Amino acid sequence: FWILFVAIGFSQEKKITPILLSSQQLVADEFIAMDSFGYYYYIKGNVFYKQKENELFQYKNLSLGKIKRVDLQNPLKIVLFYEGFNSVITLDNQLNETLSFNFSKIQNNPIVTSAVGLASQNRLWIFNSLQMQLGLYDFNKQVFQPLSQPFQNPIQFYQTDYNQFYWIDSNGLVSFCDVFGKISTLGQIPKFDSAQIISNEVMVYQIGNQLYYHYFKNNKSPQIDLDEKIVEKFLIKDQFLIIFTNSEIRTYQINLP
Known part of the structure; x- marks a missing residue:
């Protein structure tokens, strides 16, 4: 009996319990992120906002339709992706427009992009859905360089940093490609609603x-123990877990293994 009891105890996954630090009211259609300076970024009425206490900046370009994605790796070069118009806008830290790209107008080699992210050396990660290929687009040369062979399965989720493009395909396979075109597989996860890859060893996903x-x-997934009835979006930054409910931002201290 005792051997069985101990075996069961060790087989159970230990839950991770965050500590609530603060909450702040926020009415938005979509919360994007919080930067290291305490600014919140969000979308409301298809207008992009940056806010901290009494400071408020905004950018809108309704002629390009819905903002599909925002890349905030560099607060001095924010990337807005308008998938419906196959376009990208870059903004400075006061949300002034600095660059504009329409990939349908690239001469000789038009691109239909379904994934965009900021890469190193004035380049963008681009997934060209015409060819089902991942590549890099050079700002200055206005040239797209394919890095991969055509993907066999659709991308369900993607995430980028300056040197890697991470994605999860429709089978739950997690992979990444570096700027030299080397592709590696990290593992597989079950069906999920959203995700964040923390490193090449761990990630967090939401169901x-x-x-x-x-x-x-080891393909194990301990639960993060949250007292939240609604999780519209989550973000892990350093040792903080940020949860956006339908009306507020809640910040937790989280000690990840």
């Missing part, structure tokens, strides 16, 4: 209103 911390090496 419904529940979050799981996933280890690629």
Whole structure:
């Protein structure tokens, strides 16, 4: 009996319990992120906002339709992706427009992009859905350089940094490609609603209103124990977990293994 009891105890995944630090009211259609300076970024009425206490900046370009994605790796070069018009806008830290790209107008080699992210050396990660290929687009040369062979499965989720493009395909396979075109596979996860890859060893994914911390090496996913009935979006930054409900931002301290 005792051997069985101990075996069951060790087989159970230990939950990760964050500590609530603060909450702030926010009415938005979509919360994007918080930067290191305490600014909140969000979308409301298809207008992009940056806010901190009494400071408020905004950018709108309704002629390009819905903002599909925002890349905030560099607060001095924010990337807005308008998928419906196959276009990208870059903004400075006061949300002034600095560059504009319409990939349908590239001479000799038009691109239909379904994924965009900021890469190193004045380049963008681009997934060209015409050819089902991942590549890099050079700002200055206005040239697209393919890096991969055509993908076999659709992309369900993607995430970028300056040197890697991460994606999860329709089968739940997690992979990444570096700027030299080397592709590596990290593992597989179950069906999910949203995700954030923390490193090449771990990620967090969401199913419904529940979050799981996933280890690629042993394929285990301990639960993050949250007292939240609604999780519209989550973000892990340093040792903080930020949860956007339908009306507020809640910040937790989280000690991840």
